[in-house]
Amino acid sequence: MGFAENRGDYWRGRYKTQPGKYGTVKDEYGKTIRFRTKRAAEKAAAVEEERALTASRTKPDPAPEHITFGDYASRWYEAQDLAASTMQNYRRHIEEHLLPQFEGAVVSEITKGEIDAWERSERDRGYAASSIKTWRGTLHLILADAVDEELRESNPATRRRGRGKRAGRSRSRGPEKVVASALSVLLIAERAALLSGRDDEFVAVVAKGYTGMRWGEIVGLETKYVRPTAVRVEQQLYELDSGEMHRCPPKDDSYRTIDTPEWLARLLRGQGARAGDRPCSCHGLRYLFSGHAAANGAVQRPGAKLVDVARVAGVSTGTVSNVLNRPGTVADSTRAAVEQAIADLGYIRYWPATENAPHWRRNGFATWLFQPAATGWYPKKAPQEARPVPLRADPWPGVPARGRGAAQRAEASWVPIARGLTPHGLRHSHKTMMDELRTPPKLQDERMGHEDGSVQARYSHITPEMRQELMVGLTGMWEESLAARRRMSPGSPVTVLDALLRAGS
CATH class of the missing domain: 1.10.443.10 (Intergrase catalytic core)
Incomplete structure (x- = not known):
């Protein structure tokens, strides 16, 4: 007998098409009909079941569709029309984390045990619990649509409440967010x-x-x-x-x-x-x-910049420019301070111009x-390990030392x-x-x-x-x-x- 299935904000009619297989009440265009009441869904399901039973007496059983997860995920992704950022995230989840495990699996044969085993393997590889939860959410979304398309009966990625270790919830608990005064x-x-x-x-x-x-x-x-x-x-x-x-x-x-x-x-x-x-x-x-x-492709300028020289010498960038181009217009003491800063920082004057990224x-x-x-601290980036930001101590709170040998010339760190x-x-x-x-x-x-x-x-x-x-x-x-x-x-x-x-x- 046909029955109604609650889908959250609507009901859909379900009916038996043959032993162990069920269909969904659809309209003339092949779209699932969303009923507002349970009773209406039941009545429509009963009518469709009677039609299916009548048709089964004259038609052979249809062959089941065996579509792999890889093929279905590609078709599913192409059908989405979402923000570019969301599409990028879905593609990354599918290509980097779901396809390596499920690409060749038949959609109708994926089990909850296989999904749980995949989740444990991702956790063993060191991924954050919050990331794994996000990837499983994408898998749940894909398989939910597969259920709607009647490629399988239920969604194995659904998490059943109240099952498993009570302490398991702590695995999804991230560190407390740091805030600043x-x-x-x-x-x-x-x-x-x-x-x-x-x-x-x-x-x-x-x-x-x-x-x-x-x-x-x-x-x-x-x-x-x-x-x-x-x-x-x-x-x-x-x-x-x-x-x-x-x-x-x-x-x-x-x-x-x-x-x-x-x-x-x-x-x-x-x-x-x-x-x-x-x-x-x-x-x-x-x-x-x-x-x-x-900008990408522009020549990178290593070492000290004009503004660094100005800071160390305690003058403006215009004064440094005058020392370099019109030294006679600058007082001797100021010129000496700028020249000393240039020597200390290893400033190179005529370097190819660069264009900053927009x-x-x-x-x-x-x-x-x-x-x-x-x-x-600067973070670790091969071949260098994490290291303190090297500073010239004066003026306070310290000016970052740049160029070769910056760590040796450093007087302090933050x-x-x-x-x-x-x-x-x-x-x-x-x-x-x-x-x-x-x-x-x-x-x-x-x-x-x-x-x-x-x-x-x-x-x-x-x-x-x-x-x-x-x-x-x-x-x-x-x-x-x-x-x-x-x-x-x-x-x-x-x-x-x-x-x-x-x-x-």
């Missing part, structure tokens, strides 16, 4: 700017910590969306495996306007002035931030700027500020800041680009007073962090921070 955000931003040799990274890290913007939203922030009292999030740049910076809507269509305190608005306007009017070569648009490393690369920024700034902090951790940090300031959840969700579908959220609203109170609170945190930094040293080698410190002294 307002002072830590400031100190990490300063170090990132020292590592890159420019103010851009200082402004970007501070903006991320005080707005909660996602990484792609910061990278894809156009200058026209920086307003006098707010930042408008209209798109993001997502880095694809091909290296292309794909311009797409923000995650979950979280278009929003983020209020900015006056001091942060000034920093962003200053950064806009430094960015200039030149559009990027890949999109033809003006972005607030650009990459700090040479945008940061996620790995390059996190690995070679953010992580060393947060921990004081102490860790926040081990384990990532660029995304600054988004968590901003949420924590708002919690400390007792910001209403509705306003927090607006800034973070989250959506709360609860009844409480529907009846909650944001007032101008709430916004003003948050701006005052964030300004207080910023001023306290500046005061604490000023007590450490009244100045900074980072130009934009040095101006802020001396303005309050």
